[in-house]
Amino acid sequence: MRYIPNSPEERADMLGLLGLSNAGELFRSIPNDVQLNRPLNVTDPMAENEVIAAMEAMAAKNTAATKPSFLGAGVYSHFSPTIVDHLIQRSEFFTSYTPYQPEISQGTLQYIFEFQTLVCQLTGMEVANASMYDGSTAMAEAYLMAQRVTRREKVIVAKSVHPEYREVATTYDQHGDSEIVEIDFDEATGRVVGLDALDDRTAALVVQSPNFFGCIEDLQSLADAAHAVGALFIVVVTEAISFGLLKPPGEFGADIVVGEGQSWGVPMSFGGPHLGLFATQDKFIRQMPGRLCGVAYDKNGNRGFVLTLSTREQHIRREKATSNICTNQGLIALAATIYMETMGKTGLQEVAEQNAQKAGYAKQQIAAVAGYSIPFSSPTFNEFVVRGPRPALEVLEKVRIENGIVGGLALSKYYGGHDNDILVCVTETMSKANIDAFVDAL
């Protein structure tokens, strides 16, 4: 086995030093009746080119990966500078562990510190952690944190928050005394309604903006409503590119911002690994889940970075920890950091503007097709719902088979009574020609 340095001779010699005659004797403490005593029924060892061939054969069946696509819904196709994927493949980054030994982990710690800073800058928040698994689990952790902070149990969440995020949060929050109340959206605007559900037992109001339908919420009025009853205001953002253009949740008084950072240079990769963002206000730091990296000095006054405030975490607090989370998304946070820094101030603004312009163009063009309309009147960023004359599944099937275009998401996957609605996403990766071809195919 080429990944194992010791030769059979070296192994025999080492076994001899231990007074053993064969490798099987290493396992004497395992009772024979629980030993397998047969070869595993998995493939015989494969050579490098055989592995590649087997993988490529499977990958080739993912025909959607090469087609123009208007799918969004929490995962987005964006351009990523070449250096992002090159730099994250440096051995020092991808083959290192959690930076528990700061003297030989400063590379990792420094980029985490930069990541935390960039997330604060983009969300308009005071403090961000080193990342969570993904947007959905970050939202689930935000529920739990709001319940800890307010000592209240009721969470009010908009139905216009990503349906899979809501499912995950419900899974996480099913065993306490929690009560989760889902509130509606206005069929005319696509924005949150039903704020009368807020009361003095409410721990948090949770909304997404741009929401699952792409609609930008009126965050100020929602923040005010949450704060009026002493609840925290949690804002979910699944499209991180929007931060380059939209006024950030922090400016509207959000208490916790969670989201998905996949758009920042991370491949879609069939849904993961992606990047959970978690940011809040300074006053809540000690209730935050996840790792935090902070500045520290050595005895000569040299600046460095360490993981800090770990008394919140499971390896110290065990069952009283703020979360069971142990890892962050280290390498993915690195990719996002390199992306944000390479794009920089102007790049993040320009790419956001391009998304808004291209989506705006597509929206106009589709609305002009006979039988099509835009059901929700709210402003949008790079995603929007279109209502067609026929069931969305039928339209998407036709476009896919006849025109080779993945045309978006049938809203009926998650929302009953919206059979003719398609959620369409247009990023900077779609050319005008792609958009026009899609419009023509409808």
Next chain:
Amino acid sequence: MSIKKVTQHPTQNEGLIFERSQGGRVGYRLPKLDVPITEDILPAELRRDDDLEGVPEVSEVDVVRHFTRISTWNYSIDLGMYPLGSCTMKYNSRLNEKTARIGGFANLHPLAPEEESQGALELIYKLQEDLCEITGLPGISLQPAAGAQGEMTGVMLIRAFLDHRDGEASKDRRVMLIPESAHGTNPASAAMSGFKVKTIRATADGLTDMAHLRELCSEGGVAGLMLTNPNTCGIFETDIKEICETIHAAGGLVYMDGANMNALVGIARPGDMGVDVIHLNLHKTFSTPHGGGGPGCGPCLCSADLAPFLPTPKIEKDGERYHLNYDYPGSIGRVKAFYGNFGMMVRALSYIYTHGNDGLKEATEVAVLNARYVSNALKEAYDKPFESDCMHEAIFSHKNQSKKGVVTLDIAKRLIDYGFHPMTVYFPLVVEGAMLIEPTESVGRADLDAFIEAMIDIDREAQEDPQLVINAPHSTRIGRLDEATAARKPVLRWKPDMETLSTAA
């Protein structure tokens, strides 16, 4: 020996990117916008008006130098032995990086039509089959994003199963038994699922105290046991069958923390031991890179009895077609959006294909051999707290050195000067000043010998010149950092008025 450092060396003094930023520098170019521009694409009150203040402006070269320089401040597996016990820092193959980046995988949207994602579903299905075979458990979900989440999923399965089996009476069964040596995530995950934790003592041999286990079971209300095997001292729980039977007789279920599966693959299977549910860490046993702390992938596997409660969707095969099945009404629900960390699954399956049946077993044998070799070689110099033979990791304490004022942390820091990453320190908690050494199969004998020699030298230093060890490391870019002040006055983000790289000359 003291080395005169050149203090202005650029690669050692790379500041934060924010400190490098210069107005007007750019590191990207996008294609020109090719649609007609709409001036008021967004109402003014929704537009950001801070011009992204503070976000850096740098060129592509700045970014490449920045990250290349700071990367050199990291230790890594590719540089040498990384013997972190319980973390399984084995070689991360470049081949697996290559396969995960194949366009058909990397560029696939998770909501793409099923008929155009068959290859991804096939890959997940094949990995599921192999992991079921390796663990001897028939139910599986690859959805959990990391070990802690796989573990939480496992505990939730137990809860769902008991609620289903016992109905109302299930509420009287809320005790989770956890050995005091367990990973901190175990009790944290149990608490998240509404269980109360009772701690099981260990015997002098580092094994589960069967008498105490029986006593706790007789107190009633036992929902289950969370056990790591080999346990966190690196010792196989020889009584595993009896442990499982005792828990089952008490009406509970057994969850096994699969963190230490690198000692078992191809040799023994949790399913054959009586374990009901387990999580694996693909980033440990199946060598997907740790990436400086993630991403992981923490599949949860279980018995047929627990399978109806697994997260949905499940990936199933129907004839020649793979599909997502959402129709499991008893499911605990989703634990993550979409289907899990797919990119990690590609790497893990590539690992399994490369090793094959023989190679998987060979890796286990050498992992255990290497640890046993270290355990044997250091038992004179270091206190070995348990007589039992170790499996894939060797445990010691600082007892022999602490008399001189040298503690585990000092030994760890001194190892850095010898060119090794330290072992896991102060874990498990049952051994005072624990040092947990897991060489993995990826280390050759010469490197093991060098490590052993370093450890023996450090012991000698501790006896003869303790200050040398106490003040280590001496060779790194920065010394030990003042973590107490960092926690007391946390600075968690850059601000323009922050002090720059060095405050001292």
